[in-house]
Amino acid sequence: EDKVVQSPLSLVVHEGDTVTLNCSYEVTNFRSLLWYKQEKKAPTFLFMLTSSGIEKKSGRLSSILDKKELSSILNITATQTGDSAIYLCAVEEGNAGGTSYGKLTFGQGTILTVHP
């Protein structure tokens, strides 16, 4: 059965710290890995990583996909209180022919708390 595991489950840091969130996966016919930030209700999209795009960066956030290790990390530098949220990792599985249908399997999330 497909599986996505995130670690740690929760993390408490102070403003200015750098954090690294982990995601490991076991899926058949991997297509992409996505990171989302969920503050109150709607998860908001951060990054999508594929075989042709294994590293993404946006401001203080960056993410790397390691297809050999079947894992990804999300880095946040110089954390701010506004970074407090649940960070979700999701992996998309395609069919045997390589077509994707948006079938995402989510991990349980990492709860990040940033104190002033």
Add this chain to the structure above:
Amino acid sequence: ETGVTQTPRHLVMGMTNKKSLKCEQHLGHNAMYWYKQSAKKPLELMFVYNFKEQTENNSVPSRFSPECPNSSHLFLHLHTLQPEDSALYLCASSQAQGVWTYEQYFGPGTRLTVT
């Protein structure tokens, strides 16, 4: 404002009621999704629609019935629910092109409580 709206935002219903959740996307996407988020459980995919056709039913009980009349609207019809169906129901949409499906954008969700 994510471009995906859901109504109602909160719903309380008895086990014998029939209600519907509505989702609308204003992003020009052609794929839509229903997810269930229960406390202390990962987000769980329920249904996928590509170009108005259902392409995935993730072993969802028949008391949940989806409907996708066009690429912009998605409904989830509910009947004879159980208390364990209480959860946050999230709708999402994405662009599907050729063999690729791109990132999904989520609505704010409907908080459902079954009494």
